[in-house]
Amino acid sequence: MPATPRARPEKSTLSLDAIVATTLALVDELGFEAVSMRRVSLALETGPASLYVYVRDRRELMALAYDLAVGEVVLPDEADGDWRARLEVLVDRIVATLGSHDDIASVALVDVPTGPHTLRVMEEMLRLLRLGGVDDAACALAADLLGQYIASSALEIAARLRAQRELRRTAEPGRATAAVMSAEFSARLDTVYRSLSPEEYPTIHALAPLLTGGGGGDRASWKLRVIIDGLLAQHSQ
Amino acid sequence: MPATPRARPEKSTLSLDAIVATTLALVDELGFEAVSMRRVSLALETGPASLYVYVRDRRELMALAYDLAVGEVVLPDEADGDWRARLEVLVDRIVATLGSHDDIASVALVDVPTGPHTLRVMEEMLRLLRLGGVDDAACALAADLLGQYIASSALEIAARLRAQRELRRTAEPGRATAAVMSAEFSARLDTVYRSLSPEEYPTIHALAPLLTGGGGGDRASWKLRVIIDGLLAQHSQ
DNA sequence: GTTCTTCACGAACACCGTTCGTGAAGAACC
DNA sequence: GGTTCTTCACGAACGGTGTTCGTGAAGAAC
Numbered sequence: 001m002p003a004t005p006r007a008r009p010e011k012s013t014l015s016l017d018a019i020v021a022t023t024l025a026l027v028d029e030l031g032f033e034a035v036s037m038r039r040v041s042l043a044l045e046t047g048p049a050s051l052y053v054y055v056r057d058r059r060e061l062m063a064l065a066y067d068l069a070v071g072e073v074v075l076p077d078e079a080d081g082d083w084r085a086r087l088e089v090l091v092d093r094i095v096a097t098l099g100s101h102d103d104i105a106s107v108a109l110v111d112v113p114t115g116p117h118t119l120r121v122m123e124e125m126l127r128l129l130r131l132g133g134v135d136d137a138a139c140a141l142a143a144d145l146l147g148q149y150i151a152s153s154a155l156e157i158a159a160r161l162r163a164q165r166e167l168r169r170t171a172e173p174g175r176a177t178a179a180v181m182s183a184e185f186s187a188r189l190d191t192v193y194r195s196l197s198p199e200e201y202p203t204i205h206a207l208a209p210l211l212t213g214g215g216g217g218d219r220a221s222w223k224l225r226v227i228i229d230g231l232l233a234q235h236s237q
Numbered sequence: 238m239p240a241t242p243r244a245r246p247e248k249s250t251l252s253l254d255a256i257v258a259t260t261l262a263l264v265d266e267l268g269f270e271a272v273s274m275r276r277v278s279l280a281l282e283t284g285p286a287s288l289y290v291y292v293r294d295r296r297e298l299m300a301l302a303y304d305l306a307v308g309e310v311v312l313p314d315e316a317d318g319d320w321r322a323r324l325e326v327l328v329d330r331i332v333a334t335l336g337s338h339d340d341i342a343s344v345a346l347v348d349v350p351t352g353p354h355t356l357r358v359m360e361e362m363l364r365l366l367r368l369g370g371v372d373d374a375a376c377a378l379a380a381d382l383l384g385q386y387i388a389s390s391a392l393e394i395a396a397r398l399r400a401q402r403e404l405r406r407t408a409e410p411g412r413a414t415a416a417v418m419s420a421e422f423s424a425r426l427d428t429v430y431r432s433l434s435p436e437e438y439p440t441i442h443a444l445a446p447l448l449t450g451g452g453g454g455d456r457a458s459w460k461l462r463v464i465i466d467g468l469l470a471q472h473s474q
Numbered sequence: 475g476t477t478c479t480t481c482a483c484g485a486a487c488a489c490c491g492t493t494c495g496t497g498a499a500g501a502a503c504c
Numbered sequence: 505g506g507t508t509c510t511t512c513a514c515g516a517a518c519g520g521t522g523t524t525c526g527t528g529a530a531g532a533a534c
Binding site: 137196203223225230231 | 346349351356357359367374376377378379381382385386388390392396426429433439440441444448459462463464465466467468470
């Protein structure tokens with residue numbers, strides 16, 4: 001901070017960090033798809049061409065924003081339990097964090113992220129798996145599988161949050177608890193499944209309430225447990 | 238077919254089926270992202286506005302193309318073995334089919350597809366799971382989990398195929414076997430992992446060759462086996 | 475023969491990612 | 505201090521994009 005606290009209005013000079021931070025903030029505010037180079041540059045009070053000094057692509061910018069988001073994840077510690085409990089906590093946190101930044105997780109499905117924060121989290125995942133006695137080849141494949149699970153789960157959560165926000169804006173205010181909105185969200189799907197002919201799709205028809213219900217945390221932790229159980233079954237075999 | 242075989246040049250009248258079929262063909266040829274409403278309309282020798290008579294959105298059009306692609310999947314039969322073998326064959330076929338249509342699988346990550354072919358395949362998946370003695374609630378969650386696995390695996394395969402095509406075009410022709418190209422594909426990642434400091438990322442550094450190697454079918458079938466094993470472990474517990 | 479409905483589509487709107495060229499401002503050097 | 509040289513900001517523009525609107529023409533219904 002300089003001696004004269006008055007003299008720093010104007011416009012703070014551009015920097016990669018500022019660009020990436022602004023991008024992530026805009027993703028939260030407007031949604032992943034709506035964030036264009038123009039919008040980012042507008043938020044920084046400059047023109048779109050200025051960004052290309054620091055970034056090759058929109059993709060590269062989004063990859064940087066992705067890594068910044070992953071940086072919010074706090075690694076689990078001893079208090080969280082043994083290796084398996086810690087792994088579950090870690091994966092849950094990654095999913096929750098990515099899911100809170102709209103569709104930023106789609107970055108991980110397009111190309112493999114290799115930012116420092118992503119690597120830090122991946123290192124911890126692999127370390128925990130090894131701690132659990134999973135052999136090396138299985139660790140590698142497990143990290144891949146967990147990566148897929150994380151990205152697609154985060155997208156699912158983001159879609160759910162988006163739908164809730166949309167509903168909150170559409171519906172009359174003051175009403176509508178979270179439970180109601182979540183129910184409303186899956187209502188359309190439920191209607192589709194239930195209206196299917198029981199002759200042609202007997203199983204879907206029979207399971208319709210189970211297919212759409214029980215939203216959120218329970219489902220996610222169940223799915224994660226299945227993957228780890230499968231990993232251990234594979235190992236002991 | 239009319240009596241006069243000569244008289245049907247001009248332009249066949251537009252139809253939803255023709256639009257969707259053209260869209261899927263263009264996705265194969267140009268890639269998912271490159272297929273715009275304008276390109277589709279150009280291929281049909283008309284203007285972009287004409288498509289909106291049959292389709293609300295680009296998203297809706299892509300969802301229809303997605304279902305058309307799923308329609309190519311042949312359901313397994315008795316010859317494929319017991320319920321588990323059949324389930325694995327079914328999932329593998331879905332992944333392979335979707336993966337062969339570039340990033341069309343991304344449709345399933347944005348919204349839940351409910352086209353007739355998708356429902357047919359989902360019905361069969363649920364039927365097989367039930368046949369295996371998995372209880373109803375677990376069936377529902379398993380279908381969800383398998384759906385995530387299918388979509389993200391298909392995207393991974395599509396990315397691999399795209400990279401191979403890109404390399405085939407870039408490299409001098411006549412050379413380059415598929416193995417070489419696949420190796421070249423993961424070489425960049427391998428370099429990244431290997432160049433990490435062993436102090437900061439010891440596990441990634443140690444597992445680097447395992448993380449990028451062993452591409453393709455083996456990995457996929459291993460991952461699928463893990464999920465089903467986990468499902469059964471969950472059940473017997 | 476006349477109304478009415480459906481569909482094809484030209485034109486336009488408001489955006490998009492990206493590139494090019496022109497400067498200005500600061501650093502490095504004499 | 506003056507001069508070169510490098511770096512960075514950005515106005516303008518190119519070739520696209522999804523989508524809407526309004527105008528017709530062609531066929532169906534009466």
